[in-house]
Amino acid sequence: MTEPAARPPRKWHKGHRFEDFSVGQRFLHHWGRTVNEGDNSLFSALTLSYNPLYFNAELARAHGHPGAVANPLLVFLVVFGLSVEDLSEAGGLFLGVDDLAFHRPVYPGDTLTARSSVVEVRESESRPDQGIVTWHTEGFNQRDELVIDFRRANLVAKRGAAS
Secondary structure (H helix, E strand, C coil), X not given: CCCCXXXXXXXXXXXXXXXXXXXXXXXXXXXXXXXXXXXXXXXXXXCCCCCHHHCCHHHHHHCCCCCCCCCXXXXXXXXXXXXXXXXXXXXXXXXXXXXXXXXXXXXXXXXXXXXXXXXXXEECCCCCCEEEEEEEEEEECCXXXXXXXXXXXEEEECCCCCC
16 A cells, blocks of 8 residues: 655745845844853864863963853854844855954853844845845843854845745
């Protein structure tokens, strides 16, 4: 006996289109993420980031920290990742990061949250079916202290463009 064929999958569109963004629009990204010691050790080892502040708690304490410091690039990628669902999940070329600033150290056990604002929306001169959106993203620890901020831009498909 054969089972009836399942319905064919249907494409589920994720994220926002170019027309969904406007300058000044704000996004409070959900969830947050606690950075743990394993994240920090594994990320630092895999990226060959052998600064002893990232994996030597005694050395970090000797330099005035309460323990090992979370690798700043891990902090950046966690905060960036928290923003993807709201900002760029629909796809489109990543155009880069500008004005990246680390404001205070993050330590294993800190929980990071993020929020973003649209700072620029413009048509693409070379791709008429897409536009360029630039966001300013800020990352905070559990005490609501700013730990990182940056600007990033993506090409974003316009509504009705082939995807």
